[in-house]
Amino acid sequence: MATTTPPRARQARESVVIRFAGDSGDGMQVTGSRFMVEAALAGNDLTTFPDFPAEIRAPAGTTYGVSAFQIHFGGVDVTTPGDAVDVLVAMNPAALKVDLKDLRLGGTIVVDTGAFTERNLAKAGFPASPLEDGSLASYQVLPVDITRLTAEAVKTFGLSTREAHRCRNMWALGLMLWMYGRDRQVTTDWLRRKFADRPEVAQANVAALNAGHAFGETAEMSEHLVGYTVPKAPVEPGRYRAVSGTEAIAWGLIAGMRGAGLQKMIFAGYPITPASLLLHTLAGLKSHGVITFQAEDEIAAIGAAIGAAYAGALGVTSSSGPGVALKTEMLGLAIATELPIVVVDAQRAGPSTGMPTKAEQSDLFQAVHGRNADAPLAVIAAATASDCFDVAIEAVRIATKYMTPVILLSDAYLAHAAEPWRLPDLSALPRFPVRFRTDPAGFHPFLRDPATLARAWAVPGTPDLEHRIGGLEKDYDTGHISYDPENHARMTRTRAAKIAGIANDIPPQRPALGDDHGAVAVVGWGSTYGAIQQAVREAREDGLDVSHVHLRYLNPFPSNLGDLLQRFDRVLVPEMNTGQLVQLLRAAYLVPAEGLNKVEGKPFKVAEIVQAIRGVRPL
Amino acid sequence: MTVTTITDAELTPKDYASDQEVRWCPGCGDYAILKAVQKALAELGARRERTVFVSGIGCAARFPYYLSTYGFHTIHGRAPTIATGIKLANPELDVWVITGDGDGLSIGGNHMLHVLRRNVDLQILLFNNEIYGLTKGQYSPTSRRGTRSPSTPQGSIENPVSPCAFALGAGGRFVARGVDTQQAQVVALLKRAHAHKGASFVEVFQNCVVFNDGVFDSFTAKDAAPDAQLHVEHGKPLVFGANKERGLRLKPGALALEVARVGDGGVPLDEILVHDETNRALAQLLVGLEPPEFPVALGVLYCSPATSYEADVYAQARAAGFGRDVADLGTLLARDGTWTVE
8 A cells, every 4th residue: 555645845847848758669659649638638838749760660679769759838838849858758778878868957867767678778779777877967867667567557457468568658658647747537538448449458558557647646766756837828718629730731621622612532642651641641531521542653643633633623642752753744734734733742851762750841942843844833831730721721722723733841740740729710711612614605724714814624524615635735725735836935924924923812921920120030931930939039038139930832922022021131041951942032032041951850949040040140 | 235325416426526637647547546436435425525535645645635525635654543533533424544555554554553453444445556656666565576666776675565464464354455447346345345344454456657567467467367366255266267267275285275277177166265255364365365376366355344443432432421521620620639728
């Protein structure tokens, strides 16, 4: 029987960064996700950063098999997964080896001493146990034999040793939930649902969760075992849920289909990390009018999307950089035939196969320019997981209204990262019903709407509109094949003008933070949003005259962007590439934009951007 | 087999011609195939607004421009992918794929494999002229060894692929073969292909008068044809020759065919194999027959229907309540748990 000890006083923290790290088989992603839900339910704002290896099951205990899930939660506006880790939960020596470098000095390490065997230490490359050689003196180490304590907690449920061992993550989760005063009811319910057909496994996991929690409640072993309080964040009232970028894109595409008044979406994809998640998510949403098609290759996937668009459905395909490269010729066909498709590019580190699970923003040039000939299309990018919802709707709107392919840029980070999302008012979502052409009078397939320059969308099955389209150049006035030089020039200019004209149909660019003029504009796009936002906020608190401008529209740019940038003395462009947006801005507006570039497969730290802001601050 | 189609009015082959001038080389086999397709469409009473021709790149790929139906001239080798997307979006459409030996078996070989094994309900017409015509005469994946061309001045050293053998190997469930100049037979094959639910693969030997003229003469020339062509018919003995005096039988003691003389001085007719178009093993033997030892097998070599891909896709989708919740985005967004901040 555990004796009841008087509750120790909890210490207050504004925000905390925890990283759960272990072997790929240790269930760290699940552990982190569950913590996220409990923190969100307690009213914290938060951002997560799952970081896992490309290997599905690397040899157990090795450093390249380490999988981690970082969560930054707090009572403030949390925009990034956090620069430095406050608490590292290391389930084995390899996890400690890999993840210690991100722990702040004085940070807490919770280690499963049961996993610090000689064999595991050797696999991780430790000559001696770091728990004993004094190398962790700068941190607060909390050694707990989670392996043994879990085994004891679950021994009555008749699990195999292996199954019992797999409950360790719930024990660790229980301890962390205790440490931050978070509930565990929702996780308990979730475990019962998840293992509904194996009640003994459910019970064992719940028991491990409770045992970890009780350990925190009752242990007197260490002054490092302290409970904390983290207040609720001042978030807007409303109904919330946790959402990842992948989910938000899936639902945004469905909302876009609804906004366009289309009855079905044909989503065609080929398996590729990290884009496959979108295929998986949509495959389960048939009742929402989605048909998914796993094609034989990337080309077939976009081909099916184009065929679907031709036949009057919402055609969507998704991939990552190397796959989008394969789709290039098809994009040209969609441009030439002026058919509406959405291409989601979950960018990853490259070139070639690169680092498939790591994020980068290096497909911007590919998206904007990466095709043969003059082949313009619309490019937009999502900034956060919840922004993915609105951006996906916008992609469908632009595609269908302008009869053009739209590339939606996401990345490996957004694909997995999750954050709380206030559910939108569904009645206020944009509506942009498409009008299929049915009137044969004066019809030809390249008849254009004078306002948008979009061609008529006439789908097979419509009587008296039978027509032929293809990749060959068309006559402007009849839609027939034409090799006439002047006609080609006119069609090329028209295709360009159509895309350029989208600039008049999107909101003018406004700073995301700060004034519309000043000393420094930090201009970003995509998933760097959170880090730039926080960096600019901190710099402004320090009195610097700096604004954050974040671009959703990358082609065309908003019509006022040039004017806006001219009103700043300096333009700093942080990007997770070697300088792509910065070149586009310089080319478009002749502004002396300066790059801040990071290609480590990891998001920017806030401090890195703050430092750069200071560096370019006019004296 | 009966074909039921709804027609508004009787259409003639001419009604399926577009207003575009046909621009193939004079004497090209494609003209004859175009006529056969227009005739088949008229006989089928095909509704133009519900018919779509999808092509890739090459001489054959110009086909859709010359028909008054819907048409999509896509990119090299990829027509099956776009046709698949069309059928997924609207399974009611009647979709034909026009391809060639380079388009369908070289750059587009992968898509051909998968569209056949998936059994998407399409009519796939592969015009085989054993040459790249539109790019001025390079050898193709069906060119025979030794074919001299601008890119093989000493003769091709590659082994050709047999389109029908490929189609069978890929799991195609309807495989047929015809000759461009034999219009009546091609029309009949096209109608059979159209009636078949699932992917129907029809290879048409098509003479390229400019770059590969006479390449099929060994079995299409008037004097050679009777002895070098075997027109198969389901349930009928596999006989050929001017007076049907020769036939195919199983070679005793081997899994192989042999040519036997029938009747006077030969074997009795009941020793000759009877064509069974549902027999895959027989089809595999037939597609491999080549002159001079054997005749070339023409007609419906294999036909064994099964549910088509898009039908299965929609059966699954309906089982999952396809489209039921389109109006109910709220439930989707709220599932997996929400919390309320006051």
